[in-house]
Amino acid sequence: MQVDGYDIDIVIQGYPGKTVCHGGLGWSTIALIRGRNRVALVDTGGFGVRPLLLTRLARRGGRRA
Secondary structure, eight states, rough: OEEETEEEEEEEOOOOBBBBBTTTTOOOOEEEEHHHHHHEEEEOOOOGGGHHHHHHHHHOOOOOO
């Protein structure tokens, strides 16, 4: 999706509600915003989401630490 010259990419789609593996609050949506020589990651998610987040960022051209 593009808004005002920024590309907005949903890296991990969040969802509300209770889950067995992610606790009582569910997941927040993690978004990557790029444009105008800037990059921002909105809501980096919980610690348990880190492996999935790193994999998906790598697919989008990010580097793994």
